Amino acid sequence: MSSSPGREPRVDDAPVLHVDLDAFFASVELLDDPTLRGRPVVVGGAGTRGVVASATYEARRFGVRSGMATALARRACPDLVVVPGHFDRYEEYSRRFRALVVDLTPVVEPLGLDEAFADVRGRRRLAPGPLELARGLRQRIRDELRLESAVGVARTKLFAKLGSKRAKPRVGPHGITPGPGVLWVSPQLEAEWLETLPVDALWGVGPSTAAKLARLGLRHVRDLRGLDPHALATKVGPAMAGQLAAYARGEDPREVVADRVAKSVGHDETFAVSRQSRAELHGDLRGHAEVVAGVLRERGVVAHTVTVVVRYDDRTSVSRSQTLDFGIDDAGGLRQVARALLESVPLTQAVRLLGLYAGSLRPRAGSQVQLSLDVDAAPDDVLSAAAASSRQHQSDRAGLRDAIDEIRRRFGRTALGTAADLRTSGVEPPRQRGRTAFGPDQESSGD
């Protein structure tokens, strides 16, 4: 029968691959420093607020997991080696990894630095089945990058991802059991998983949604089957309800989408010691703006929306954003808008995180065309091009002033008052610590 275990799927039976590099950041560190081999190693922040970004299997034997606070990981594993991240190295390995996947098929959708979906339907005519493609890819990753990986091969993204997870080595307190490396999620396996998996194994179901579902008595994927979607929607929203219903039937409408373009870029920092004053935060925005502007220019895009996020010590967050009718990609402009937005954020507690994000990204080239059309006919020689460019800068500056005025209008005199002292360019008078620094509205109105 078709269910005979020796039978391998054809491309049309299992067109989706999910490739996942094992312990990626930590593995790159081991390649760069072989003396770390065999030791329990994590990449992550070493400070009191650091978390584990990646852990070797040796570290996982002690219960160490990514996302865990480094302090807790150290407690679980006293010999733990904590290495700071070297993201340039990870980017480089990630590029080489993606190139190997793209060598299989152009339809590749990366997920973070260390994972990718691939749709191999285009390889239908070219012989080997998807399992052979997956094994070959895994071998190339091992030979050319010296990294280990796992590949799930399935009908849909959901099962391919679950498959790669199951294909990985398993770690228990007594040792590490190698996984199969490549796993085909056959129709039989799909059916079995739909019967046995908990709801939080599904894509998009995290702690919050799992808790909501548990309150409804829904703990396994099988419990979701045949549920009234409208009733479910009132609890988890229409989008989530529809998605859960589809998953429970074993369906996943998501396609593998190549060439996704980023919709936002940002930078944030959790402070080792929470910030106590607005002046400190204004100073931090300078660095944030430099980072974000650098990425925008590197990618050749301009942002039309600027967002500032503040997270307080109690971990609640507030955000303020402003959409501009012109694009920015320079640190100065970004910083000015961000500072005006920050003025409207109440500082009622110490601040553990400050973030600056740029959204509504558009190609810079397109934006320039639009602006130059505004000011003049298309420039056809250097002189008129220069003139147009100069006028564009003028109009951007005017736009920036308008934007800041708009923020002041929306958020009131507080924003107005301190926006004015932006001209002092971060050289702000020392402030008293304690209550005065945090009194809502009172500190800036005196400026």
Add this chain to the structure above:
DNA sequence: TCTGGGGTCCTAGGACCC
């Protein structure tokens, strides 16, 4: 022990237009 930094997507309410 006490939770990073890079992102995406969804929701809800209000403004505004037709």
Add this chain to the structure above:
DNA sequence: TCTGGGGTCCTAGGACCC
């Protein structure tokens, strides 16, 4: 004069992914 419904954009917040 009052009322409405749909569509779209913007803003704020939250959940989730790696």
